[in-house]
Amino acid sequence: MNERALHFLKALVERYIRDGQPVGSRTLAKDTGLDLSPATVRNVMADLEDLGLVVSPHTSAGRVPTVAGYRLFVNSLLTWTPPSEDDVASLRTRFGVKCDAKSLIETASNLLSGVTHLAGVVMMPRHEHNVFRQIELLPLSEKRVLAILITSEGEVHNRIIGTDRYFTPSQLEQASNYLNQMFTGQDIGEVRKRLLEDLKRAYASMDQQMIQAAALAQEVVAAAEQRDDCFIAGQTNLMEFGELASMERIKQLFDAFNQKREILHILDRCIAAEGVQIFIGRESGYALLDDCSLVTTTYRVDDRVVGVLGVIGPTRMDYQRVVPLVDVTARLLAAALRQ
Amino acid sequence: MNERALHFLKALVERYIRDGQPVGSRTLAKDTGLDLSPATVRNVMADLEDLGLVVSPHTSAGRVPTVAGYRLFVNSLLTWTPPSEDDVASLRTRFGVKCDAKSLIETASNLLSGVTHLAGVVMMPRHEHNVFRQIELLPLSEKRVLAILITSEGEVHNRIIGTDRYFTPSQLEQASNYLNQMFTGQDIGEVRKRLLEDLKRAYASMDQQMIQAAALAQEVVAAAEQRDDCFIAGQTNLMEFGELASMERIKQLFDAFNQKREILHILDRCIAAEGVQIFIGRESGYALLDDCSLVTTTYRVDDRVVGVLGVIGPTRMDYQRVVPLVDVTARLLAAALRQ
DNA sequence: GTTAGCACTCACTGACGCAGAGTGCTAAAA
DNA sequence: TTTTAGCACTCTGCGTCAGTGAGTGCTAAC
Incomplete structure (x- = not known):
């Protein structure tokens, strides 16, 4: 494989990323600046086509x-340069305001989509040690109880729970005191397990009071534990790309975004990998993303990977610019979460 | 204005709603069952065109x-029939689970879009008397405090607030005790006003402790007060309609949905009106919705209007079916919120 | 008031031709 | 051996053109 051929491939991919049109030999001959005739370029192109790197x-x-072709381009032909100072500065200021994880995640995905003009997607952080801090049970009406659970990370979960019987405020207070005493400082997963055991034991001993308290706690703890969620922003950016622009295609994509399930599944697979990952076209293995690329990276808090973030765009995206931006956004989000 | 002409208009609108194609005299002659020749129908059509009810x-x-034409059709030509038992039943079961306002709203908009195949939109309920119930201030890290506010409606608002100085847990407890004593049972709007006054007074007397406590409360109360939010579901349904199907058009619409501001503004105008409201085409006054119609109605809790819900679709929507569905969804949502 | 007849208009379709872009191949030049 | 010029060929895209079908408006007769 020729050095020059690679140079041509690089020029071709860059050109195609720029204007989205198939690149001809004449254009390419001018682009490379090597002062070769179109005919020569054609010969090289034919070789590249034989190698399966380009098609007409x-x-x-x-x-x-x-x-x-993209793969080779991304792996060997591109030298990554840090994102422009301007971009970083504008990202940094937008992350300035301290706030809760959810808002930060939302900000991050908005920023990603804003700065790349693609769709930005960010997974909620998954704390390995999500610790029970405090539970609060409040009477709401005849048979409804408001349960609030606060975890050590400052996340607040609340659910309204319908009950079979009426609880007096003091009964609820008693129950929450009991729960707080038992569980404060323990891992949420652990708490859930122990609650289930308690529930079993309580059933055995027919301790109505206990049953109810455990059942209430159970619900809100369950909500706190399943933290699978993600934010997607800037979906409409994808409508601007001609290659995805069949209405039907875009509808499928958007429906998948709304479902979130598939997207989460894809992101989940990235969480194990180190550094920036790039899935080009069907590499992702999802027919939906056939002519899309996915650029993701993990973000960490206290040196532990807690989530994934990235962008979705057409295969014909400006990797050179996008990849460093995804990388730096992950760092900034991590920093903001660490505060 | 002829009785028969109205009959024709009705048939025409119904036919057009069905297949989205301009309706000719021949088709219409058959449709009405009056056994008239196409030529006669043409004469009537010409009259209707002069009256500005139809165009070719x-x-x-x-x-x-x-x-x-649509307006006349909707106002005088249609007799509203209750939605099918099946539709109502499926709606009712989906509203069955008791939960918090936010989830109910989400459910409602999903149901609306699902059952009508249009975009469903639901405003969050606006409680006129949103009452301060309890505030909780918890230390999170060096200079961050988690503030949780619970209102009488069982809504939980929480914010993480960055502070200039460090607070000991007991200081925060003291502050929250003070706030709870002062404000429990009072209207949120009132609370906000009084907090501002307190803040001023505290500044005058240089009472640092007070200043900080009031400032913390202020933030989360502000968050609780501005409850302007809405859910939009099933946006992608709109991509199926040929008449809206220019990519550019749809993108604008979706961007507006994401912004929410304009949509909220429109819904806001409906809150004053009684019963189901129908905006056809440009009647809404928003260029964005030029060839869309909007069907909205208010929903009430304890006999007080607290919000608006409805659907957005092409002008060519099946009003006969959609309007009763919007109506019944509002009732079901109200019932679910009342629990 | 209703209808038949007729001329007319307009969108849609498919055929045709033509220009433009780009290719592959061959043979000559470097 | 590599590069280039030349040439025939193959597509797409665009505009033109005629034919068809759907539908109209008007007029005159029923």
């Missing part, structure tokens, strides 16, 4: 990179 | 209803 959509069109 | 897109096309 039809006989008399220019060439377009294949997935393998 | 071009010389040799059939007729399409104008906004005025």
Whole structure:
């Protein structure tokens, strides 16, 4: 594999990323600045096509990179440069305000989509040690109780729970005191397990009071434990790209975004990997994202990976710019969460 | 204005709603069952066109209803029938689970979009008397405090607030005790006003402790007061309608949905009106919704209007079916909130 | 008031041709 | 051996053109 051929491939991919049109031999000959004739370029192109790095959509069109072409481009042909000072500065200021995890996640995905003009997606942080801090049970009406659970990370979960019987305020206070005494400082997962055991024991001993208290706590703890959620922003940016622009295609994509399930599944697979990951076209393994690329990276708090964030865009995205931006956003989000 | 002409108009609108194609005299002649020739129908059509109730897109096309045509159809030509038992039953069961206002709102908008195949939108309930019930201030880290406010409606608001100085847990407890004593049972709006006054007075007397406590409370109370929010579901349904199907058009619409501001503004205007409101085409006054219709109604808790809900779809929507569904959804939501 | 007849208009479709872009191949030049 | 010029060829895209079908408006007869 020729040095020059690689140079041509690089020029071709860059050109195609720029204007989205198949690139012909004449254009490419000018682009590279090597002062070669179009005919020569054609020969090289034919080689690249044999190698499966480019294709032409039809006989008399220019060439377009294949997935393998993009892959080679991204792996070996690109030198990553840090994002522009301006971009970093504007990101940094927007992360300035201290607030809760949820808002930070939302900010991050908005920033990602804003700065890349793609769709930004951020997973909620998953704290390995999510610690029970305090529970509060409040009477709301005849048969409804408001349960509030506060974890050590400052997350607040609340649920309204319908009950079979009426609880007096003092009964609820007693119950919450009991729960707080028992569980404060323990891992949420642990708490859930122990609550289930308690519930079993209480059933056995027919301790109505206990049953109810444990059942109430159970519900809100369950809510706190399943923290699988993500934010997606800037979906509409994807409508601007001609290659995705069939209405049907976009609808499927948006429906998937709304469901979130598939997206979460994909992100989940990235959490194990180190550093920035790039899935080009069908590499992601999801038919939905066939002509999309996904750039993700993990973010960490206290040196532990807690989540994934990234962007979704057409395969024809400006990797050179996008990848460093995703990387730096992850760092900034991590810093903001660490506070 | 002829009785028969109205009959024709009705048939025409119904037909157009069904297949979205301009309706010709031949088709209409068959549709009405009056056994008249196409020529006669043409005469009537010409009259309707003079009255501005229908137009033909071009010389040799059939007729399409104008906004005025739809308006007449909706106001005088339609008899509202209750929604099908099946629809109501499926709605009712989905509202069955008791939970907090936010989830109910979300459910409602999902149901609306699901059952009508349009975009569903629901405003958060606005309680006129949103009463301060309890505040909790918890230390989170060096200079961050978690503030939790619970209102009488069982809504929980929490914010993480960055502070200039360190607070000991007991200081925070003292502050929250003070705030609870002062404000429990009072209207949130009132509380906010009084907090501002307190803050002023505290500044005058240089009471640092007070200043900080009031400032903390202030933030979370502010968050609780501005309850302007809404849920929009099923946006992608709108992509299925040919008449809105230019990508650019849809993008604008979706961007507006994401912004929410304009949508909230429109819904706000509906809150004063009684019963179901229908805005056809440009009647809404928003260029964005030019070829969309908006069907809204208010929902009430304890005989007080607290919010608005409805659907957004193309002008060519099945009003006969949609309007009763919006109506019944509002009732069901109200019932679910009342529990 | 209703209808038949007729001329007319307009969108849509498919055929045709043509220009433009780009290719592959071959043979000559470097 | 590599590069280039030349040439035939193949597509797409665009505009033109005629034919068809759907539908209209008008007029005159029923």
